[in-house]
Amino acid sequence: MKGNILIIEDEDKIARLLEMELTYEGYTVACASTGREGLNKALSGGFDVILLDIMLPVLSGLEVLRRLRETDKQTSVILLTARGATPDKVSGLDLGANDYMTKPFEIEEVFARIRSCLRNRMTNAAPMKENTELVLEDLTIDPVTREVERGGIQIVLTQKEFELLLYLVQNRNQVLNREQIIQAVWGHDFVGETNVVDVYIRYVRKKMDYPFDRQLIHTYRGVGYCIKESEK
Structure with a gap:
């Protein structure tokens, strides 16, 4: 498998499309439809990339991200934002999101963003020499x-x-x-x-x-x- 992806998205059509396409590409995929459910799954660990919608019931995507980053600085997070939601994009990046995509998006763009996150994750995980200060x-x-x-x-x-x-x-x-x-x-x-x-x-x-x-x-x-x- 290429990697483990968590989709936190309350729009069923978008979530199903992402799950189907990513599974077809060889990723292992889990889904959550509320902020609370998504946060619990994200905190359980084991994911390489999280696709996180900002507009979620129970907990907003930004609140999920904020709480996740309190204990997890490494898992890559790609925000799914509405068109023109610039303040949300800036807030999300400032909270530690790795990237964002504006709806509607092409599935090839999703693949590209995930590949980028996985490459960066591998680079950051490379062993570093001592005395690198x-x-x-x-x-x-x-x-x-x-x-x-x-x-x-x-x-x-x-x-x-x-x-x-x-x-x-x-x-x-x-x-x-x-x-x-x-x-x-x-x-x-x-x-x-x-x-x-x-x-x-x-x-x-x-x-x-x-x-x-x-x-x-x-x-x-x-x-x-x-x-x-x-x-x-």
Whole structure:
């Protein structure tokens, strides 16, 4: 089998279509029709990817995601959103969703997003060498524990905020355009607006830059972003 997928969707036609197509593709599929049922199944573990509708009875999809991420940071979550629901998309990504799809969607797009999540999961699961801690001036990042400190103060980041900051630090002193950042952080199969990068740069700056005397993240208008060490 290719992987274990949990579908949390209250629209029966959509849930049945996804279950049928994913099963045909070789995935093992489980379904839930309410937020409460979906959360209980998700917390039981064993899933590689969760397809999570935002508009659910009993518990909303965003509440399911919030509670899931309290104990599970690893399982990939793809949100299913209504057209034009931009605030929900941003909130979901900020809570730790890996991706989102806007209804109605093509089944091939579903397959592509799932493949992307599974690839990223395999990459993140690869064993890391010891002493992988990254230091840039007073900023310290531990890719293994995903802990971030600046000036001895712990910085709490969401999953995507952490991955964005890690990518910038790994490519320090290089100006990175939005397309490069999207491919590295959101994956090659990401389908969405490039301004998601600007939104997340703003989130990271608010937590990691603005409270301190010197800003590390620099904007190159019309080009992209760079995290820079001060010149010696």
